Structures are given as structure tokens and as C-alpha cells.
Amino acid sequence: MKNFCRVFLFVALAFPLLLNAEEYVAIYDEAKIPAYELPDPLVFENGERVVSAADWAKRRAELMELFETHVYGKTVLGRPDEMRFETTKEPVPFLDGKATLSEIRIHFTDGEGPFLDLLLIKPKEIPEGGVPTFVALNFRGNHSIHPSTEISLSKSWVTENSKDRKLGVVLENRATEKARGFRGSRWPVEKIIDGGAALATFYYGDIDPDFHDEFQNGIHQLTGVPSADEWGSIGTWAWAASRVRDFLEEDADIDQNRVAVFGHSRLGKTALWAGAQDERFSLVISNNSGCGGAALSRRRIGERVSRINTSFPHWFCRNFREYNEEEAELPVDQHMLITLIAPRMVYVASAVGDTWADPKGEFLSAKHAGPVYELLGKSGVGVESQPDVHEPVGGTVRYHVRAGEHDVTDYDWEQYLKAIHDIPVKK
Ligand code: GCU
Numbered sequence: 001m002k003n004f005c006r007v008f009l010f011v012a013l014a015f016p017l018l019l020n021a022e023e024y025v026a027i028y029d030e031a032k033i034p035a036y037e038l039p040d041p042l043v044f045e046n047g048e049r050v051v052s053a054a055d056w057a058k059r060r061a062e063l064m065e066l067f068e069t070h071v072y073g074k075t076v077l078g079r080p081d082e083m084r085f086e087t088t089k090e091p092v093p094f095l096d097g098k099a100t101l102s103e104i105r106i107h108f109t110d111g112e113g114p115f116l117d118l119l120l121i122k123p124k125e126i127p128e129g130g131v132p133t134f135v136a137l138n139f140r141g142n143h144s145i146h147p148s149t150e151i152s153l154s155k156s157w158v159t160e161n162s163k164d165r166k167l168g169v170v171l172e173n174r175a176t177e178k179a180r181g182f183r184g185s186r187w188p189v190e191k192i193i194d195g196g197a198a199l200a201t202f203y204y205g206d207i208d209p210d211f212h213d214e215f216q217n218g219i220h221q222l223t224g225v226p227s228a229d230e231w232g233s234i235g236t237w238a239w240a241a242s243r244v245r246d247f248l249e250e251d252a253d254i255d256q257n258r259v260a261v262f263g264h265s266r267l268g269k270t271a272l273w274a275g276a277q278d279e280r281f282s283l284v285i286s287n288n289s290g291c292g293g294a295a296l297s298r299r300r301i302g303e304r305v306s307r308i309n310t311s312f313p314h315w316f317c318r319n320f321r322e323y324n325e326e327e328a329e330l331p332v333d334q335h336m337l338i339t340l341i342a343p344r345m346v347y348v349a350s351a352v353g354d355t356w357a358d359p360k361g362e363f364l365s366a367k368h369a370g371p372v373y374e375l376l377g378k379s380g381v382g383v384e385s386q387p388d389v390h391e392p393v394g395g396t397v398r399y400h401v402r403a404g405e406h407d408v409t410d411y412d413w414e415q416y417l418k419a420i421h422d423i424p425v426k427k
Contacts, residue, residue: 252425
């Protein structure tokens with residue numbers, strides 16, 4: 001018995017160690033970052049300098065193609081001819097009558113096909129010129145943002161982890177009634193309405209469920225398996241944000257000059273890529289987007305390209321894997337993604353405790369996008385080094401780092417509300 005116990009103890013202790021042998025070891029020590037040189041957004045691939053706005057338009061096209069080919073993949077679908085909007089819930093009073101809530105199903109085919117369910121919450125009183133609006137991707141279904149039973153419970157596939165099972169919010173990858181509002185802390189809907197903005201949110205899994213199935217489900221049913229330089233899931237989610245933007249174009253209540261795209265984490269990466277491609281987003285908000293989002297890949301702090309491509313092989317295009325241990329070979333880095341948004345507003349936000357996403361790397365991207373903004377007569381972050389906690393900086397390119405962990409908090413939303421009202425009115 002004694003021996004059995006010994007063997008048992010040995011196996012119990014050694015097994016996790018053996019498993020860990022292959023485990024990814026993240027670097028958090030700045031001193032361990034190898035020397036790197038960032039590619040210059042203001043130098044063409046042939047070495048010539050960009051000196052005017054006209055030059056920039058050409059350089060921007062060059063950079064767009066590089067991101068499409070090497071990072072996110074080409075967006076292989078436009079606005080489908082068959083796309084149609086079905087109002088599935090006519091506006092009803094919401095938040096004690098100070099808002100209205102409606103639901104729209106955006107169909108991408110004229111049959112059953114893939115669709116997304118949009119939840120639209122607007123202030124009851126629409127100001128002249130329309131209401132500024134956040135197009136926001138959510139992780140867990142529209143019902144997860146607020147407990148109201150007016151919001152339809154998503155029937156789509158949702159992630160299920162042990163925490164969800166304990167809470168009873170997901171059962172066999174479907175949301176339960178208990179899931180209503182369970183992510184409410186990230187969605188201060190009343191604050192958004194009181195702050196004079198509308199919220200247009202949708203569940204990203206409606207477009208492409210977030211697991212790797214070799215691109216069979218979701219919108220891939222319409223486009224087939226992507227080739228090495230064609231979109232991964234991030235590309236599909238970004239595409240969906242543009243289809244929501246199409247819908248909003250037809251709504252007279254929306255201030256068409258002030259529509260932002262917002263996302264957190266993997267959806268922050270998505271927001272940046274959506275905003276880079278679709279110039280109808282006049283403010284692009286990246287909340288804690290990290291690797292493959294705002295963080296500079298060449299710093300290799302926290303999550304690296306190799307790790308993200310291994311854990312999430314479906315997010316980026318296959319070509320991105322070529323850079324797994326070779327960040328320095330990338331023809332771009334993530335500051336250039338931000339330059340694609342210029343001269344429009346962009347907000348990069350970090351959290352001190354979110355070291356996996358490399359808060360300093362997120363700041364540096366925002367900072368190094370500055371020269372392009374300046375060339376176009378706009379302002380960058382306006383500071384040399386990362387500001388202190390809760391000290392937002394910048395003009396057209398904004399940045400803050402808040403206390404706390406990887407999350408979305410009221411503090412973040414307060415800054416985004418200020419930003420959306422600061423979007424310059426087009427003359
Ligand atoms: C993981 C992943 C990140 C991602 C995050 C999220 O942590 O490594 O890249 O941003 O999930 O989306 O929550």
C-alpha cells in the first residue's frame with residue numbers, strides 16, 4: 001500500500017510537470033526584448049519617403065495589402081446583394097422610457113443562410129443631426145449585456161467553460177435564461193444612453209463560432225475554405241461590423257458622422273481591422289486588444305505571434321504563421337494598423353494588470369502612428385512615454401491605461417463617450 005501511494009504521488013506530481021515541459025513561457029522583462037527596429041509607415045516599400053497626403057494615399061494602399069496578405073487575410077466578401085434587414089422586434093420603451101430597444105436580423109442570403117441578430121438601443125429623444133452610435137461586438141450573446149427579458153436569448157453556439165457551467169449560464173453550448181445580463185458589468189447601457197449615445201451590438205459567434213472547424217460553419221458556408229492569404233475569423237467578424245454599418249446608414253436617427261466601432265480583446269483586434277478597412281467608422285476603439293491588435297509584435301512581451309497562432313489557428317490568415325518565431329521579418333507592425341485609420345479618431349486603451357496584452361506595447365503602437373496623423377494635419381498621442389494610470393492622453397489618437405485587469409469597465413466607457421462626442425463634424 002505504501003508503495004502504491006508512493007507511485008501514485010509520483011505520477012500525480014510528475015504528470016503536470018511533463019505536460020508543462022512544452023508550455024509557452026511568456027517574457028515580461030523589458031530587458032529580455034531583443035533589439036528591434038520598427039518599419040516606418042512613412043517609407044514606401046521601394047525606400048522612397050512619403051511626404052504628402054497624396055503619397056500617403058498610395059502608401060496606405062500598400063500597407064493595406066500587406067496586412068491583408070500577411071496578417072488578417074483578404075476580406076473575400078463584400079455586401080451581399082441578397083442582404084436584407086428584418087425587424088424582429090419593433091422599438092419598445094427601455095430603461096424606464098428614456099430609451100428604446102429594437103432587434104433586427106441581418107440576413108446574408110435570401111434563404112435560411114447565415115444571419116446576425118442586432119440589438120439596437122437608442123435614447124428616446126434623438127438630437128438634431130442624429131445620435132452618435134457605438135457598433136459593438138459582444139462575446140456572449142446580446143442577452144448577456146443586460147437582464148431585460150425584452151432582449152431575445154441567443155440561440156447561436158456559445159463558448160462553454162467550467163465557470164459558465166457553475167453559473168448555469170451555458171448548457172451544451174447554448175445560452176440559458178440565467179445568462180441574461182451576466183456580462184452586464186462590461187455594458188453600462190444606462191451610462192451610454194445618459195451620455196447621449198446609442199448602442200448597436202451583436203454577438204460575434206453569429207458570424208463565425210469561435211472554435212477551429214477548418215472554416216466550415218458561419219459565414220464560411222458562403223465563401224468556402226480560405227486560402228493562405230484570405231480571411232480568418234477576425235476578418236469575418238470585422239466584415240460583420242461593416243454590415244451593421246450598412247444597416248445604420250439607412251436609419252435617420254443615427255448621426256452618420258459619429259459612428260464608432262468598439263471591441264474588447266480579440267474583438268478589439270477585430271475593431272481595429274474593421275476600422276482600418278471601413279472608413280465609415282469615424283472612431284475606432286481597441287479595448288485591451290493585445291497581440292495581433294494594438295500591441296507591437298516585435299516587443300514579444302506577453303502573448304507572442306507564435307502563441308496566438310497556436311492557440312487560435314483560425315483567427316488570422318495562414319500566412320501569419322510564417323512569422324511565428326520571426327516577428328522581425330514581418331513587413332508591418334501593429335502601429336501601422338493604426339495608421340490605416342488616419343485621419344479618423346482611434347482610441348487605444350490598456351489595463352495595468354493586463355500584462356499578457358502588453359500595455360506598453362499598446363501605447364507604443366498608438367504613439368508610433370503619430371507621424372502619419374501629423375502628416376495629415378491631426379494630432380497623435382502628444383506624449384513621449386506611457387502616461388500614468390487614469391491619465392488619458394491624445395487628440396485624434398487617444399490612449400489611456402487604467403487600474404485593474406483585462407476587462408471593460410465604466411472608466412473605459414466614460415472615456416469612449418467623451419471621444420465619440422469629440423468626433424469632428426464634417427463640414
Ligand atoms: C486570449 C488570447 C488573447 C485575446 C483574449 C480574449 O487571452 O490569448 O489574444 O485577446 O483571449 O479575447 O479574451
